[in-house]
Amino acid sequence: xxxxxxxxxxxxxxxxxxxxxxxxxxxxxxxxxxxxxxxxxxxxxxxxxxxxxxxxxxxxxxxxxxxxxxxxxxxxxxxxxxxxxxxxxxxxxxxxxxxxxxxxxxxxxxxxxxxxxxxxxxxxxxxxxxxxxxxxxxxxxxxxxxxxxxxxxxxxxxxxxxxxxxxxxxxxxxxxxxxxxxxxxxxxxxxxxxxxxxxxxx
Amino acid sequence: xxxxxxxxxxxxxxxxxxxxxxxxxxxxxxxxxxxxxxxxxxxxxxxxxxxxxxxxxxxxxxxxxxxxxxxxxxxxxxxxxxxxxxxxxxxxxxxxxxxxxxxxxxxxxxxxxxxxxxxxxxxxxxxxxxxxxxxxxxxxxxxxxxxxxxxxxxxxxxxxxxxxxxxxxxxxxxxxxxxxxxxxxxxxxxxxxxxxxxxxxxxxxxxxxxxxxxxxxxx
Amino acid sequence: xxxxxxxxxxxxxxxxxxxxxxxxxxxxxxxxxxxxxxxxxxxxxxxxxxxxxxxxxxxxxxxxxxxxxxxxxxxxxxxxxxxxxxxxxxxxxxxxxxxxxxxxxxxxxxxxxxxxxxxxxxxxxxxxxxxxxxxxxxxxxxxxxxxxxxxxxxxxxxxxxxxxxxxxxxxxxxxxxxxxxxxxxxxxxxxxxxxxx
Numbered sequence: 102x103x104x105x106x107x108x109x110x111x112x113x114x115x116x117x118x119x120x121x122x123x124x125x126x127x128x129x130x131x132x133x134x135x136x137x138x139x140x141x142x143x144x145x146x147x148x149x150x151x152x153x154x155x156x157x158x159x160x161x162x163x164x165x166x167x168x169x170x171x172x173x174x175x176x177x178x179x180x181x182x183x184x185x186x187x188x189x190x191x192x193x194x195x196x197x198x199x200x201x202x203x204x205x206x207x208x209x210x211x212x213x214x215x216x217x218x219x220x221x222x223x224x225x226x227x228x229x230x231x232x233x234x235x236x237x238x239x240x241x242x243x244x245x246x247x248x249x250x251x252x253x254x255x256x257x258x259x260x261x262x263x264x265x266x267x268x269x270x271x272x273x274x275x276x277x278x279x280x281x282x283x284x285x286x287x288x289x290x291x292x293x294x295x296x297x298x299x300x301x302x303x
Numbered sequence: 304x305x306x307x308x309x310x311x312x313x314x315x316x317x318x319x320x321x322x323x324x325x326x327x328x329x330x331x332x333x334x335x336x337x338x339x340x341x342x343x344x345x346x347x348x349x350x351x352x353x354x355x356x357x358x359x360x361x362x363x364x365x366x367x368x369x370x371x372x373x374x375x376x377x378x379x380x381x382x383x384x385x386x387x388x389x390x391x392x393x394x395x396x397x398x399x400x401x402x403x404x405x406x407x408x409x410x411x412x413x414x415x416x417x418x419x420x421x422x423x424x425x426x427x428x429x430x431x432x433x434x435x436x437x438x439x440x441x442x443x444x445x446x447x448x449x450x451x452x453x454x455x456x457x458x459x460x461x462x463x464x465x466x467x468x469x470x471x472x473x474x475x476x477x478x479x480x481x482x483x484x485x486x487x488x489x490x491x492x493x494x495x496x497x498x499x500x501x502x503x504x505x506x507x508x509x510x511x512x513x514x515x516x517x518x519x520x521x522x
Numbered sequence: 523x524x525x526x527x528x529x530x531x532x533x534x535x536x537x538x539x540x541x542x543x544x545x546x547x548x549x550x551x552x553x554x555x556x557x558x559x560x561x562x563x564x565x566x567x568x569x570x571x572x573x574x575x576x577x578x579x580x581x582x583x584x585x586x587x588x589x590x591x592x593x594x595x596x597x598x599x600x601x602x603x604x605x606x607x608x609x610x611x612x613x614x615x616x617x618x619x620x621x622x623x624x625x626x627x628x629x630x631x632x633x634x635x636x637x638x639x640x641x642x643x644x645x646x647x648x649x650x651x652x653x654x655x656x657x658x659x660x661x662x663x664x665x666x667x668x669x670x671x672x673x674x675x676x677x678x679x680x681x682x683x684x685x686x687x688x689x690x691x692x693x694x695x696x697x698x699x700x701x702x703x704x705x706x707x708x709x710x711x712x713x714x715x716x717x718x719x
Contacts, residue, residue: 115320118584122327122591129595134345140434141403147430148400189353192346218426222352225433230345259423261454264389271488321700327587328696331689334594 134192137231146228154211154236156253164209166238169223178242178249180213188214188223192230200232213238217254342437351436358447359419361456362474365481368392375417376410380431391421391453392485402431412440421446421453457481525602549636558637560628560644567625570713572706579699586692600688605677612670627651 138146146152159166159180166183168175175185186196203210212220212227212235220237227235241254342348351357367375368391377394379386386396397407411418412435420428420443428445435443446453455461460478463471483489526532532540555577556562565571592598624630627648629637634652637645659666681688 111316111320115323118588119323119327122588125591125595125597132344132596136341136345136437139341140438143437144399144403144434147434189349192349218424218429221426221429222349222433225430226345226349226352229348229437258451259385261451261459262389263450263454263458266454266458267486271486273488273490317703321703324583324587324696324700327591328583328693331587331590331594332693334689 134197134230136229138229143225143229147225152224152228152236153217153239154209156238156240156251159211159238163207164211165203166211166213169212169214169220174215178244180240180249180251183213188219191223191226197230197232200227200235204232204234208234210235211238212236213240213242215242217241343439348433348437352433357432357436357443357445358425359444360447361453362478362481364391364419364446364453365457365478365484369481369484375419378410378418378420379422380420380427381422385423389450391450394421399427399431402434411435411443412438414442416442418443419446420444422449423451424449425452458485458487525598548632549639552633552636553640557633558640558642558645560637560642563630563633564625564628568713569709572710575706576703579702583692583696583699586695590688590692605679607677608675609669609671610673610675612673615669623651 154164166180168179168183168185169188169191170179170185171187172185175183175187179185184199186199190196200210210232212223214220214223217237217239224235224237239254241252243250243252343351377391379390379394379396380399380402381390381396382398383396386394386398390396395410397410401407402411418440420431422428425445425447426449428449432443432445448455457478460475460482463475479489552558555573557574557577562571563574566574589598589600589603593600620630627634627644629645629648631652634645634648638649663670681691684691
């Protein structure tokens with residue numbers, strides 16, 4: 102009989118162990134959106150910079166324009182045949198499916214906002230979630246007398262040579278710039294792993 | 304009677320337990336694998352991306368630099384060439400392709416300083432920010448408008464016309480003073496002593512994150 | 523979600539309280555399953571009782587399977603768990619010394635304290651020995667230092683160093699464990715049964 106008592110303990114432990122795993126499985130909810138691209142691949146894509154499309158190439162029938170501005174801005178004026186999905190709404194409702202459908206039809210979704218930078222948020226989030234057929238339209242939008250004006254936009258254009266400007270201004274006044282005091286560069290101490298005391302086993 | 308039957312079943316108990324183990328361990332092997340989710344939830348990333356909280360204006364930055372605020376690091380995410388040509392004072396160059404390298408990690412993934420990313424516009428800096436944000440690096444900000452805005456507002460501020468508000472002219476005088484700090488000379492200001500407006504120093508409270516300490520085990 | 527303390531779901535201040543509770547439970551279970559008897563512990567080495575081996579093997583299996591399931595389901599982040607750093611030769615020499623102490627003394631450090639708690643005199647002597655050992659080691663620390671903190675391999679796990687998928691590793695480990703259980707059972711049956719009081 103003593104043997105049987107021991108068995109009870111064993112079976113209780115075993116049942117509990119299985120129960121915990123089953124409960125875990127039952128309550129497990131697969132997250133709705135999963136990344137399929139990791140950060141390194143995303144960075145590679147960013148550097149490759151092949152995800153831009155110029156304004157004069159949007160007449161192609163294989164593209165779908167998506168306006169990521171707010172519905173309010175969209176109402177004020179938008180490009181022809183554009184669909185409005187504002188950035189905060191990207192992952193809500195049927196919107197992800199829409200992108201899937203665009204992919205299934207072998208079309209390319211072109212995102213645009215009032216600047217390419219605005220579209221970039223949506224682009225990067227979507228790309229990391231595995232929607233690869235998306236591009237950013239190089240456009241900047243402006244209004245003139247309530248009419249939408251589209252301009253070609255060049256990203257990250259270096260407009261002026263700031264050094265030259267400063268030198269120019271100094272030449273005008275004919276002063277010799279004082280040698281600038283260099284503030285020593287900040288050095289961020291590398292975080293050392295805290296050395297933990299080695300604990301003994303039993 | 305029941306007891307005897309039960310005893311009979313239970314005589315196999317070790318075998319049953321062994322089988323349970325095998326099934327569970329085997330289950331791990333056959334479970335469908337998916338790539339480990341790295342960083343924060345996509346929904347959270349989107350929410351952060353939409354928020355404009357990350358932007359710092361050029362005026363705020365100029366203020367920080369002039370007051371020699373020690374709590375921030377400037378990081379130039381353009382390529383090395385442009386960095387050498389001109390960059391903000393005391394900035395560190397981390398080109399985009401080195402963003403995730405180990406050396407950059409000690410600058411980006413820390414909570415002692417605020418990190419301010421900038422590029423010519425804020426497009427690249429924004430991209431860098433999004434990548435960092437997904438990896439849950441805190442205290443990273445983006446210079447709104449980047450160097451172009453820096454030039455247009457601080458280095459070469461536009462003089463407000465007469466009929467504009469007082470605020471505009473005040474802003475102009477601040478920017479002009481700032482530009483002189485950064486080396487621009489004005490003919491009209493040459494003889495007069497430049498009056499640098501004292502702007503109340505904004506206190507940046509470094510948020511202290513609790514260190515993630517691994518819990519030590521041992522028996 | 524987990525691990526609870528590093529992710530601040532339970533604050534750091536609680537860690538000692540939790541440690542005490544776990545320690546109490548651990549001590550209770552050690553004592554309740556008879557681990558405070560040096561004969562039972564030393565039985566592994568003489569081949570008449572393999573409870574120690576079975577218990578620790580099973581405990582390792584249960585926890586590793588549990589952790590991997592929780593990690594898979596996203597309840598626990600496998601990578602933020604603490605991994606004991608490896609100091610290779612320190613571990614080898616220390617392990618050998620502990621093994622010798624284990625056979626000759628009949629306790630391992632944890633169980634010796636358990637046995638002290640129920641008033642076993644041999645365990646008290648054993649703990650005294652441990653303290654003397656600690657004292658000698660601390661006095662000669664500068665002499666042992668190169669081995670003690672040398673041969674550092676970082677926080678590696680078997681899975682890292684073997685380079686196989688943790689799931690396969692656990693599966694193989696389970697099979698090894700079950701085979702080990704069967705083998706030790708056969709060895710035990712060959713020996714005379716020993717009764718403890």
